[in-house]
Amino acid sequence: MDTIYFDNNATTKVDPQVLEVMLPFFKESYGNPSSMHHKGGEVAASLRQARISLAELLGCEPHEIIYNSCGTESDNTAIWSALRTQPDKRHLVTSKVEHSAIINNAAFLKRLGYRVTEVGVDRLGRLDMDEFKSSLSPDTALVTLLWGNNETGVLFPIEEIGQYCRERGIVFHTDAVQTVGKIPIDLKNSQIDMLSLSGHKLHAPKGIGALYVRHGLKFAPFMIGGHQENGRRGGTENVPYIVGLGKAAELARQRLPEENGRVKALRDRLEAGLLTIPSTMVNGDREYRLPNTTNISFEFIEGESILFHLSHAGICASSGSACTSGSLEPSHVLRAMGVPFTAAHGSIRLSLSVTNTDQEVDQALKIFPEVIKKLRDLSPFWKDGAPALDNGLLTCDDGNCQVCS
Ligand SMILES: *Cc1c(COP(=O)(O)O)cnc(C)c1O
Numbered sequence: 582m583d584t585i586y587f588d589n590n591a592t593t594k595v596d597p598q599v600l601e602v603m604l605p606f607f608k609e610s611y612g613n614p615s616s617m618h619h620k621g622g623e624v625a626a627s628l629r630q631a632r633i634s635l636a637e638l639l640g641c642e643p644h645e646i647i648y649n650s651c652g653t654e655s656d657n658t659a660i661w662s663a664l665r666t667q668p669d670k671r672h673l674v675t676s677k678v679e680h681s682a683i684i685n686n687a688a689f690l691k692r693l694g695y696r697v698t699e700v701g702v703d704r705l706g707r708l709d710m711d712e713f714k715s716s717l718s719p720d721t722a723l724v725t726l727l728w729g730n731n732e733t734g735v736l737f738p739i740e741e742i743g744q745y746c747r748e749r750g751i752v753f754h755t756d757a758v759q760t761v762g763k764i765p766i767d768l769k770n771s772q773i774d775m776l777s778l779s780g781h782k783l784h785a786p787k788g789i790g791a792l793y794v795r796h797g798l799k800f801a802p803f804m805i806g807g808h809q810e811n812g813r814r815g816g817t818e819n820v821p822y823i824v825g826l827g828k829a830a831e832l833a834r835q836r837l838p839e840e841n842g843r844v845k846a847l848r849d850r851l852e853a854g855l856l857t858i859p860s861t862m863v864n865g866d867r868e869y870r871l872p873n874t875t876n877i878s879f880e881f882i883e884g885e886s887i888l889f890h891l892s893h894a895g896i897c898a899s900s901g902s903a904c905t906s907g908s909l910e911p912s913h914v915l916r917a918m919g920v921p922f923t924a925a926h927g928s929i930r931l932s933l934s935v936t937n938t939d940q941e942v943d944q945a946l947k948i949f950p951e952v953i954k955k956l957r958d959l960s961p962f963w964k965d966g967a968p969a970l971d972n973g974l975l976t977c978d979d980g981n982c983q984v985c986s
Contacts, residue, residue: 585941587851588897589782590731590759590874590932595825596784602828603786606821614818615809624820631827638830639776639793640767647792647810648823649803652758652779655792656682656725658803658814659754659775662794663723664695665801667752670722672696676708676737677917679727680756684913696720705866706735706918713742717749724753728776729760732914732930733865734874736760743772752798758782762833763840763871774798780822784934785829789822836935845872847942848933852877854946858953860968864920864928873933876915878924879953881962884911887929890952896945899930923962 586594606627612620614628632643639646649655660673660683675687677699687697698716701709708726717724724746728739739755746753754775760766762783768776775798780789794800794813806815833840852875855861860880879887884900891898911925920928957963962970 582895585896585945586936587931587933587941587945588899589934589936590734590930591899592781592787593784593934594936595786596829596832598832599785599825599828603821603825606824610820614820615807627824628818628820631824634827635791635830638761638766638834639778640769640771641793642769642796644811645768645793645796647794647813648818648826649790649792649814650788650819651790652680652756652777652782653682653790654803655758655777655779655790656680656754656756657686658792659777660686660690660723660725661803662775662799662801663752663754664690666799667722670720672698672718672720672722674698674700674713674716674721674724674726676700676702676726678702678706678730678732678914679725680731680758683725683727683756700726702735702917704919706730706733706864706914707866707869708737708742710738710741714745717746717751721751724751726753726755727759728755728757729763729871729874730865730914731759732912733876733918734759734871734932735865736764736869736871738869739773740771743774746774747772759871759874762830762837763873765837768793768795780826780829783829783833785826786822789819789826791826839935841872844933844935844937847937847939848873848875848931851875851931851933851942851945854942855949858950859966861953862924864915864918864924874930875932876928876930878920879927879929879956880924881960881968882927882953882956884926884928886956887927887952890955891929891948894948894952896948899932900928 610624612624614621614625632646635646636643673690673695675683691697700713700716726737726742729736743753752774755773756777758777758779761778774795776793778791781787800813802813804815809815809818855877862878864876864878888898888900915925915928
């Protein structure tokens, strides 16, 4: 059975060309880039070249990039730098639909006595701009908002948000881990102060990330140590991975038209096919969205059961719900959007990449209807091919779910 991998927002396959350029740095090119001898010098040169490739993808200067271990470290670094360089300010603005790397930091800051505003979204996952604007104050140290949502693909209006922050002198960070390589980015002409990215979301390996810090922005390092990265992140550089990320950036830049053409068309065809299954809907704004992502609810059945059956048929996807073991909390993103429980529980995220093909979409469109039908035949909310809501059972929306428990 061939695997159909539709979980590229969780992680991507390392591109063979990326692996190829990494290998010498595990073998003969083992020098420390800080060393004065030729073994160090040749590695330092490769590092410089990789930094230029990544800067070209982002439209920034190479020295504005700080390499680190992952997207999560980038998010942590951005938050703590903004707070430590502005110790008098005690307020952070973020949203209700962020990645856990931001959400859990925000929760921790609250416990430390900081004020945190989590701006809401509408039914389509779009940021409440009025609430955002009125949340800012002279006490705001940082606005941190997701660019492309990892669960729904919905894009926040980062330029408008950045402009609004810039006019008020407020530092603006965006988690662009899902966005880099999927839509064009031109940091030089943006109002973004800091931006997070992660290698393994764009066909480089896991364990390499980067933070863009605009030239001139005050910065406090998260990892204190040696003089690496201009003293902004201590620790000997992860040379093979940085070189791999450079190649991945180069490939991503070449493949942007394919990502927004062929991959988007595959996503759209998959989505349109799935929507012909009854009681099915897309979660999130379908216009202003990443080209590779769709989040679909199959009402009245469980996301986890769908995943299990899909996996059995060779399809890798992910779900936003976790209505298991008595926990009634589906995805915080879908809840913030006000998606009803009966739909949120049956939500599936399908995220494509340049590795996917037309044949895979054809195959998925054969498998999905069978899986959904099988599960609905077992659902107390489904009878004779249609919803059966008068069955007397309480759902999560009633606060005491007899379906989940
Ligand atoms: C994957 C992801 C992260 C975390 O990146 P890691 O490199 O896995 O730490 C952060 N934010 C978003 C939006 C992500 O999708």
